[in-house]
Amino acid sequence: MASVDEQHLPSPFPELYGRGLRLCPWDPAVDAETWLRGVTDPEFRRWNTPLTLISDLDEAAEFLRERAREAVDGTIAAYRITDESSGTTLGHISVNTISHVFRTARVGYWVLPEARGRGVATRALGLAAHWALTDLGLYRLELGHALGHDASxxxxxxxxxxxxxxxxxxxxxxxxxxxxxxxxxxxxxxxDPEPKLP
Incomplete structure (x- = not known):
């Protein structure tokens, strides 16, 4: 079981606001159930096979604790996508494998079933990418998705x-x-020119 300090590691990355969204850190003590629901969703599993397969709340909480440790190391900025007004969780976006030497990173995201079709991933990706290429000081971002995943x-x-x-x-x-x-x-x-997003 993780200590209280491990569960509430301070993130070196800022919360991000814009386009009706707030991107904030995941809290392992509070958000494990939502994370579990997201990564066990059939549509998520159709397109993604994480290195760590999560099947219960304990595994979800431990995974989020590990992401928090990696945030402290500066290698991953993992964000819970929320509605800026209501605080409702909509999905996840992360800037991964951050290299300040090469000024590169990879991005990934998913959206909960009830939040799909509302432009959540587009708005969150636009917000996170802008931050990574400006305030975070990166030069190149990569995004990979399975062939056939036309929405992504x-x-x-x-x-x-x-x-x-x-x-x-x-x-x-x-x-x-x-x-x-x-x-x-x-x-x-x-x-690259900044895209025009809603």
């Missing part, structure tokens, strides 16, 4: 992440760690 492709392109190609066998197949599938790679660099 559209979100990436709306947010200024150009399709750069197809990486063969670069992602796990759905629900498996012993088989692979192709991935679209999108990229955005600091000199």
């Amino acid at each position: 492709c559209r979100i990436a392109e709306r947010c200024g992440f150009r399709l750069e190609g197809t990486l063969r066998g670069a992602m796990f197949e759905a629900g498996r760690h012993d088989a692979f599938r192709d991935m679209h790679l999108h990229g955005r660099v600091g000199t």
Whole structure:
């Protein structure tokens, strides 16, 4: 069981506001149930196979504690996407594998079923990408998604992440760690024009 200090590690990353959203850290003591619901959703599992498969509340809480430790190290900025007015959780977005040496990172996101179709991922990605390429001081962001995930492709392109190609066998197949599938790679660099988003 984690200590109180481990459960409430201060994040070095700021909360982000804009486009009707507030991006804030996940709290392992409070948000584990929501995280579990998000990563066990069938649509999430169709397109994503995380290295750590989570199946219960204890695993979800431990995963969020690990993300908080990585935030303190400065390598991951993991955000709970919430409605700025109501505080309702809508999904997740993270800036991962942050390298301040190469000024690069990868981004990933998911949206809860009840929040889909409202532009949540587009608004959150636009907000997080702008912050990462300005205040965080990064130059290049990458976004990968499974081939055939057309919705994610559209979100990436709306947010200024150009399709750069197809990486063969670069992602796990759905629900498996012993088989692979192709991935679209999108990229955005600091000199790209800022996309016009709602």
